[in-house]
Amino acid sequence: MADVRLFHDRTPGVEEQEPTANYLSYTAGLGLAILLTIISFVVSQTNLLWPPGVPVGLIVLAFAQIGVHLVFFLHLGSGPESTNNILALAFGVLVVFLVIAGSIWIIANLNWNMMDMRP
Amino acid sequence: MTIATLDFVPTELARGRGGGGPAPTRIVVAYGFWIFLLSDFVLFSGLFAAYAVLSNQTAGGPTGAELFNLRKVFIETMCLLFSSYTCGLGALSAERRQPGRFLGFNVLTLVLGAAFLIIESTEFAGMVAKGAGPSRSAFLSGFFTLVGTHGVHVTGGLIFLVYMMAQVVAKGLRPHVLRRLLCFSLFWHALDIIWVGVFTLVYLMGAR
Numbered sequence: 001m002a003d004v005r006l007f008h009d010r011t012p013g014v015e016e017q018e019p020t021a022n023y024l025s026y027t028a029g030l031g032l033a034i035l036l037t038i039i040s041f042v043v044s045q046t047n048l049l050w051p052p053g054v055p056v057g058l059i060v061l062a063f064a065q066i067g068v069h070l071v072f073f074l075h076l077g078s079g080p081e082s083t084n085n086i087l088a089l090a091f092g093v094l095v096v097f098l099v100i101a102g103s104i105w106i107i108a109n110l111n112w113n114m115m116d117m118r119p
Numbered sequence: 120m121t122i123a124t125l126d127f128v129p130t131e132l133a134r135g136r137g138g139g140g141p142a143p144t145r146i147v148v149a150y151g152f153w154i155f156l157l158s159d160f161v162l163f164s165g166l167f168a169a170y171a172v173l174s175n176q177t178a179g180g181p182t183g184a185e186l187f188n189l190r191k192v193f194i195e196t197m198c199l200l201f202s203s204y205t206c207g208l209g210a211l212s213a214e215r216r217q218p219g220r221f222l223g224f225n226v227l228t229l230v231l232g233a234a235f236l237i238i239e240s241t242e243f244a245g246m247v248a249k250g251a252g253p254s255r256s257a258f259l260s261g262f263f264t265l266v267g268t269h270g271v272h273v274t275g276g277l278i279f280l281v282y283m284m285a286q287v288v289a290k291g292l293r294p295h296v297l298r299r300l301l302c303f304s305l306f307w308h309a310l311d312i313i314w315v316g317v318f319t320l321v322y323l324m325g326a327r
Contacts, residue, residue: 026207033200037318041193044323055324062319066312073207073308081146085153092157096164103168 021075029072036065145298152302156309159272163313166268167320170261174325178256183325186251188242192322195238196314199273202231203311210304216292225284228307232277239270262321269317272310279303 040061043049049057070076076085141147174183209224243263246252253263283303286296 021207021211023208023211026204026211029207030200030204033203034197037193037196037200040319040323041189044327045189054327058319058323062315065315069203069308069312069315073203073311074305081142084150088150088154088157092160095161099161099164100168100171104171107172 021072025072029068032068032072033065036061036068040065144294145301148298149301149305152305156305159309160313163265163268163316166261166265167316170265170321173257173261174321176257178258180256180259181249181251183258183262183321184327186246186249187322187326189322189326191238191242192318195235196318198231198235198238199311199314202228202235203308205231206304206307210300213287213292213297213300218287218292221287221292222284225280229277229280229284232273232280236270236273236277239266243267266317266321269310269313272313276303276307276310279306 040058043054043057043061070089076082076089142150205224205227209221209228212218212220212224243266246259251259253260280303283296283300286299290296
């Protein structure tokens with residue numbers, strides 16, 4: 001009888017309300033995000049991490065927090081409804097990475113090749 | 120059980136991959152809005168890149184470490200994070216057709232978002248008063264452009280929110296209002312994601 005769900009047909013425009021989240025998942029997301037934020041602030045202000053490694057640590061913490069936001073607040077999951085959104089996100093991440101990393105790379109290279117104009 | 124042999128039977132596996140018939144409008148609308156949000160992320164990536172490149176070009180002016188007050192930034196971060204939480208709870212109340220709770224949670228969202236903007240604008244005003252305005256150095260131009268664009272988005276989000284609350288009061292939680300609310304929630308949560316990048320790259324790395 002589980003097969004009955006397979007024949008549940010949909011018409012465009014018909015709303016199907018499936019609960020995507022509950023109070024608990026939002027609260028869990030909030031808790032994790034607050035925790036990661038506090039760790040970020042503490043790590044940046046103390047020598048808890050090896051000092052030259054702090055920027056990398058902060059970037060890792062930022063990515064972790066962005067992941068928490070995507071999963072708990074934006075409900076980007078592994079379900080079939082998320083497939084297209086995740087593919088679009090992957091392309092977005094690629095473009096964002098190319099723009100940021102590419103700019104830093106190119107400008108650092110230009111700086112390196114620039115003559116020192118200071119008197 | 121005989122129908123199971125037909126190969127056009129929609130299956131749960133085929134959903135989201137073009138099988139099983141057209142997706143519900145709510146999924147399609149959210150997907151379109153998600154594409155818009157990703158294009159917004161691309162816009163911000165340009166500003167992040169500009170800031171990252173210019174952050175050391177202070178032209179003899181004040182540096183980030185001299186200007187930034189991390190206590191204020193932490194309060195701003197918490198305002199935005201809790202506003203994301205109340206926005207999510209508001210969306211949940213709307214889904215459960217509880218307009219009263221929806222309005223209550225979103226008044227909180229509005230207050231927290233406004234608190235964020237007030238803290239940010241006093242920070243900007245204080246910097247300009249100290250002679251550290253956007254025209255002082257390339258670093259400050261990049262700073263005001265990046266953080267200011269985020270602030271403009273938050274302002275736009277608050278206007279969007281007031282408009283949505285008015286729609287819920289005037290029209291009730293009808294399907295098309297619920298879809299617009301879904302877009303608002305996506306927008307507001309996306310702003311919080313951008314802010315994670317801002318406080319990490321600009322404030323935490325800049326204040327060291």
